[in-house]
Amino acid sequence: MLIRAEHLTVEYEKARERTRLVALWDLTLDVAEGEFLVIVGPSGCGKTTFLSAVAGLVPPTSGAVYFSGQAVRQPGPDRAMVFQDYALMPWRTVEQNVRFGLELAGKRDREHRAIVQRYIELVGLAGFERSYPHELSGGMRQRVGLARALAVDPRVLLMDEPFGAVDAMTREIMQGELEKIIAETGKTVVFITHSIDEALVLADRIVVITSRPGRLQEIVPVDLPRPRYEHDIKALPRYQELRGHVWSLLQQEVRQNVKSGRE
16 A cells, blocks of 8 residues: 555644644555545544545554555655645746746756646646736636646655535536546545535445544445546436435534534
């Protein structure tokens, strides 16, 4: 397995209340190389905390996360994050944003150009190299973030609700584009979403997490045909069956969150 979380527990100190918040509890989970794993669960269940632990941004309180057999202790270029809010530098052009990770890695300028151009073209932004973020739509800005992550050639993309800030039509288009890009690059993906439909469109497996403290509730294999962007998978009886099953797992957890005021 490329990634293994073993009895992972993550707690945060709440200094003002002098208490500790348990975000994840005793979570054990494997991610295979080349897999597209999607994590769903109620707000505040620890999904982003899990992603941050894999990235090396958050240390385990107990247990461990292993990447390629080695315990994760810090961030590394083999794991790249893609965020919901784009996280672009407004003073840099598309080309300059995409090459940022390469600069941090110490790549020489002449090595940047071909790599940056390849990924700008791969995400469909050829012709916008000199544009600034404020000149782009939300979907285009997210493409820049994806190209920046891919440019450093990570083994894993860690994607935290990357399409949550775009409109519904753009979201569907981006899902199809992402599936094509991942098929072409062979990257491993760990993807967070609140949308069951998005999970079913993208995932090889869906991991359902309980309300806080986040625990593994169930892993649901998604045995729908690929490439899904070329199929009307939502019309398939199997799609509806899987959707109903995932919703049945989530609805009690979501209701619990609503009652406790977390939603």
